[in-house]
Amino acid sequence: MPKVALKSLLLATLLATTCQLHAQPSTALGDPGCGEWFVLPNATKKLWLLGFLSGMNVAADRQGPKPRDSLAMLPSASQAFLWVDNHCRANPKSTVETAAVALFDDLGRKNKR
Numbered sequence: 001m002p003k004v005a006l007k008s009l010l011l012a013t014l015l016a017t018t019c020q021l022h023a024q025p026s027t028a029l030g031d032p033g034c035g036e037w038f039v040l041p042n043a044t045k046k047l048w049l050l051g052f053l054s055g056m057n058v059a060a061d062r063q064g065p066k067p068r069d070s071l072a073m074l075p076s077a078s079q080a081f082l083w084v085d086n087h088c089r090a091n092p093k094s095t096v097e098t099a100a101v102a103l104f105d106d107l108g109r110k111n112k113r
Contacts, residue, residue: 031048031052031095031096031097032045032048032095032096033093033094033095033096034087034088034091034092034093034094034095034096034099035088035092035093037084037085037088037096038085038088045096046077046081048096049080049081049084049096049100050077050080052096052097052100053071053074053080053100053103053104054071056100056101056104057069057070057071057104060104060108068108068111068112069111070104070107070108070111071104071107072111073107073110073111074103074107080100080103083099083102083103084096084099084100084103087099087102087103
């Protein structure tokens, strides 16, 4: 098999594998469930949330041609905690990750205006 064909086959295989990986749900280490959020809301869970949101913000800023600091739309960390409180009350079987992603998406929509 010519080298060009072999390289093309290898590239196609890598691309197919990468696409399959992105189709699967992501893993968030330490993600507390909504039920756990209310049982004992403590600094560890709040710090997890702030770290997760900060990581999403940095990743989003690095993906686009123009940085969009979506977290700048959040008046305070307390607002993030309130968002999770409300989400988890309405969706007790959900996770804090799901609440954080919804919050980040909402902030991103507001930041586009």
